[in-house]
Amino acid sequence: xxxxxxxxxxxxxxxxxxxxxxNGHVSLAHIRFICQCWLVMITPLEVQDFALCILTVVLLxxxxxxxxxxxxxxxxxxxxxxxxxxxxxxxxxxLEAQTLCVVVLCGLLARGASTSFSVEAALKFLLLxxxxxxxxxxxxxxxxxxxxxxxxxxxxxxxxxxxxLFKLGVAPMHMWSVDLYGSIPKSLLLYLSTAPKLSxxxxxxxxxxxxxxxxxxxxxxxxxxxxxxxxxxALRSLFAYSTINEIGLLLLAVExxxxxxxxxxxGIYIITQLLLWNLTDKRLFALCAVSLAGLPPFAGFFGKAxxxxxxxxxxxxxxxxxxxxxxxxxxxxYLRVIRLxxxxxxxxxxxxxxxxxxxxxxxxxAVALAFxxxxxxxxxxx
Amino acid sequence: xxxxxxLLTFALxxxxxxxxxxxxxxxxxxxxxxxxxxxxxWMWWNFxxxxxxxxxxxxxxxxxxxxxxxxxxxxxxLLTTILFPICMMLLRTVAGFMTFILLEVLVLSALCVLxxxxxxxxxxxxxxxLFLLIGRATYGSLEAAYKIVLYTMxxxxxxxxxxxMIYSECGTTNVLYMTCASNHQxxxxxxxxxxxxxxxxxxxVHLWLPEAHVAAPxxxxxxxxxxxxKLGGIGFLRFMLPVVPEFCVSVFPLVSTLCLVxxxxxxxxxxxxxxxxxxxxxxxxxxxxxxxxxxxxxSEFSAYSxxxxxxxxxxxxxxxFLIVGILYDRAHTKFILYxxxxxxxxxxxxxxxxxxxxxNLAFPLFPNFIAEVLCLVSIFAVHELLAYVFCVCxxxxxxxxxxxxxxxxxxxxxxxxxxxxxxxxxxxxxLNGSVWxxxxxxx
Numbered sequence: 001x002x003x004x005x006x007x008x009x010x011x012x013x014x015x016x017x018x019x020x021x022x023n024g025h026v027s028l029a030h031i032r033f034i035c036q037c038w039l040v041m042i043t044p045l046e047v048q049d050f051a052l053c054i055l056t057v058v059l060l061x062x063x064x065x066x067x068x069x070x071x072x073x074x075x076x077x078x079x080x081x082x083x084x085x086x087x088x089x090x091x092x093x094x095l096e097a098q099t100l101c102v103v104v105l106c107g108l109l110a111r112g113a114s115t116s117f118s119v120e121a122a123l124k125f126l127l128l129x130x131x132x133x134x135x136x137x138x139x140x141x142x143x144x145x146x147x148x149x150x151x152x153x154x155x156x157x158x159x160x161x162x163x164x165l166f167k168l169g170v171a172p173m174h175m176w177s178v179d180l181y182g183s184i185p186k187s188l189l190l191y192l193s194t195a196p197k198l199s200x201x202x203x204x205x206x207x208x209x210x211x212x213x214x215x216x217x218x219x220x221x222x223x224x225x226x227x228x229x230x231x232x233x234a235l236r237s238l239f240a241y242s243t244i245n246e247i248g249l250l251l252l253a254v255e256x257x258x259x260x261x262x263x264x265x266x267g268i269y270i271i272t273q274l275l276l277w278n279l280t281d282k283r284l285f286a287l288c289a290v291s292l293a294g295l296p297p298f299a300g301f302f303g304k305a306x307x308x309x310x311x312x313x314x315x316x317x318x319x320x321x322x323x324x325x326x327x328x329x330x331x332x333x334y335l336r337v338i339r340l341x342x343x344x345x346x347x348x349x350x351x352x353x354x355x356x357x358x359x360x361x362x363x364x365x366a367v368a369l370a371f372x373x374x375x376x377x378x379x380x381x382x
Numbered sequence: 383x384x385x386x387x388x389l390l391t392f393a394l395x396x397x398x399x400x401x402x403x404x405x406x407x408x409x410x411x412x413x414x415x416x417x418x419x420x421x422x423x424w425m426w427w428n429f430x431x432x433x434x435x436x437x438x439x440x441x442x443x444x445x446x447x448x449x450x451x452x453x454x455x456x457x458x459x460l461l462t463t464i465l466f467p468i469c470m471m472l473l474r475t476v477a478g479f480m481t482f483i484l485l486e487v488l489v490l491s492a493l494c495v496l497x498x499x500x501x502x503x504x505x506x507x508x509x510x511x512l513f514l515l516i517g518r519a520t521y522g523s524l525e526a527a528y529k530i531v532l533y534t535m536x537x538x539x540x541x542x543x544x545x546x547m548i549y550s551e552c553g554t555t556n557v558l559y560m561t562c563a564s565n566h567q568x569x570x571x572x573x574x575x576x577x578x579x580x581x582x583x584x585x586x587v588h589l590w591l592p593e594a595h596v597a598a599p600x601x602x603x604x605x606x607x608x609x610x611x612k613l614g615g616i617g618f619l620r621f622m623l624p625v626v627p628e629f630c631v632s633v634f635p636l637v638s639t640l641c642l643v644x645x646x647x648x649x650x651x652x653x654x655x656x657x658x659x660x661x662x663x664x665x666x667x668x669x670x671x672x673x674x675x676x677x678x679x680x681s682e683f684s685a686y687s688x689x690x691x692x693x694x695x696x697x698x699x700x701x702x703f704l705i706v707g708i709l710y711d712r713a714h715t716k717f718i719l720y721x722x723x724x725x726x727x728x729x730x731x732x733x734x735x736x737x738x739x740x741x742n743l744a745f746p747l748f749p750n751f752i753a754e755v756l757c758l759v760s761i762f763a764v765h766e767l768l769a770y771v772f773c774v775c776x777x778x779x780x781x782x783x784x785x786x787x788x789x790x791x792x793x794x795x796x797x798x799x800x801x802x803x804x805x806x807x808x809x810x811x812x813l814n815g816s817v818w819x820x821x822x823x824x825x
Contacts, residue, residue: 296507324539328532339524
């Protein structure tokens with residue numbers, strides 16, 4: 001069975017890591033490489049799983065302690081199984097596995113001066129997600145008592161929706177993401193802004209059929225994401241709000257059942273996030289912000305345009321109008337970022353703890369993909 | 383068309399060579415902008431002026447992206463490629479050169495693209511460049527930059543869903559095939575009108591123009607007035623009239639009211655301005671409102687007259703901005719009360735200023751005169767009362783023109799130095815163009 005293979009492999013990996021790290025001959029880079037290979041080997045060959053695998057492989061590159069790698073692998077397993085779960089309990093267990101790994105990582109990756117920030121972030125995230133998950137568990141058990149089955153199909157699934165929206169950072173429940181984005185180290189920020197969203201949206205798109213309209217959440221997310229960033233002094237919280245805005249857009253894509261547009265925009269968004277937090281060149285950062293803002297000719301425009309187009313074709317006019325309006329609102333703070341980063345004096349950036357080769361790798365592949373909208377224009381114009 | 387685009391991208395890529403010598407970059411960029419001029423002149427030579435359709439079509443295989451030109455676009459492209467070398471002569475920083483070369487690529491493609499989505503993408507892409515140009519640190523104004531981007535973006539985001547609606551209805555956004563949009567005319571028309579009314583500024587959404595002109599560098603103002611406003615005009619001619627003609631007819635009362643108000647308001651606003659560039663900027667709004675009215679009148683001469691007025695305006699307004707730029711170079715202010723008596727110390731400059739002011743208020747022997755007469759003819763064919771009102775209000779153009787001229791040139795001399803040879807040669811093509819077109823207008 002695959003699960004046994006997986007657990008066995010993970011166990012071997014843990015043993016290997018622990019023993020060889022004491023040895024001193026095996027460096028962390030080797031262990032990291034083995035972890036990445038293991039990830040690729042255990043992934044079944046479906047597209048979304050593979051995408052998550054590639055993403056995690058790339059993200060693993062930026063972590064520097066063995067425990068962090070382990071927790072990421074555990075979180076990956078949780079996400080992998082969550083994306084295909086059909087059962088309430090399996091969904092809950094996998095979601096919790098993923099969440100708690102992230103919580104521990106928040107506290108674990110503290111270094112130096114930012115220790116208290118990271119611990120505070122971990123605590124906030126833990127408490128809020130524990131509350132939401134507790135409520136979800138209560139609902140699941142009430143449903144079990146009522147219907148006797150734990151299948152996801154054919155049940156009232158409102159609480160799943162709330163739990164998922166919380167983890168995504170959708171607007172009425174978005175406070176944790178704003179605080180968290182500012183406090184966690186960069187590698188974890190990369191992870192947090194990309195991988196859970198990918199897995200949750202995959203779960204939503206492929207395994208779960210929701211009966212409810214998330215229109216309220218869309219409107220909330222987009223308005224709060226557009227307006228909340230206006231006075232933010234910190235770059236991280238500004239982009240946390242922009243993330244909330246983008247999640248609102250992705251929810252719009254889900255709402256209008258345009259899953260292909262969802263994945264496209266999500267892909268572009270993830271690449272832009274990877275690029276954004278890895279760059280040292282300020283002008284490229286400004287270009288990234290242009291892409292996020294949705295200005296042509298960069299790829300972000302096409303992601304948004306696809307979503308709007310699909311919303312148009314299913315005639316969700318009011319949501320579309322709100323989305324367009326909020327795009328204009330959010331353009332203001334993106335313009336502020338663009339101006340600040342474009343005309344900033346280009347001095348040599350302070351050396352950060354990520355290895356230079358990983359930055360160039362991420363930046364290179366991300367630049368190639370984020371600014372080549374030709375691939376996306378082609379389906380448009382044919 | 384293709385050749386132009388490839389030339390420009392070639393020039394652009396060669397500009398990527400990090401030249402720290404500004405002089406080499408300058409020469410290279412200037413040469414790079416002269417090439418499209420020759421190409422467009424060649425295109426003009428090959429153009430068959432008796433045909434009615436689009437010529438030199440280049441349809442990229444199996445996609446909807448198509449490029450082609452008609453008479454209006456060709457003349458505007460010629461204007462663009464003449465204006466860009468002039469802009470290149472005015473620029474000083476490498477960043478400025480890069481911005482302008484990119485802008486030239488975008489504008490030339492926008493003038494000849496036949497695909498509405500392509501047009502949208504191209505003129506949106508120019509927005510961020512304009513933002514960086516206008517919002518630059520020292521002499522620019524951030525507020526003006528925000529205004530231009532947000533106004534245009536808001537208008538274009540109204541266009542975006544209507545664009546998708548055309549696509550889902552006709553299967554294409556190529557204007558050659560887009561005549562089937564008969565049952566969604568109103569929505570489509572409003573979308574197009576929203577963005578084009580911001581671009582070619584009509585009354586309620588014209589507020590970005592004066593501030594953008596003041597804050598932009600001289601080359602930027604030349605570009606804005608000479609070229610970018612015409613994008614709105616060609617948007618109307620190429621995308622609105624063929625696709626939603628019934629909407630154009632039904633919205634004519636509203637548009638004509640807006641144009642009239644625009645014209646009166648901007649013309650009268652110039653009398654209260656203290657900034658020389660704002661005076662010229664407001665006069666731009668006035669001219670473009672006349673253009674819009676002529677387009678929407680859809681009479682026999684309308685396309686011809688509006689395109690001719692666009693070209694005439696594109697020669698005179700940049701020339702005026704150039705002269706204001708010359709004054710600004712001398713005095714580092716555009717405050718009109720500061721300048722007086724320039725006639726004594728800058729004879730050549732004041733002569734040029736005089737000639738272009740005459741052009742601005744549509745004096746005979748200048749192309750503006752012929753163009754405005756034709757526009758009035760085309761409006762007259764549709765709405766006589768409006769044409770009467772416009773005829774009378776033309777006099778107001780003389781009011782601000784001579785008022786500005788008087789304040790600047792006459793009076794006690796204060797003595798900035800006269801126009802240098804470089805600057806004169808910068809203005810010379812425009813002077814030549816306006817005199818030639820004024821005396822011998824051609825298609």
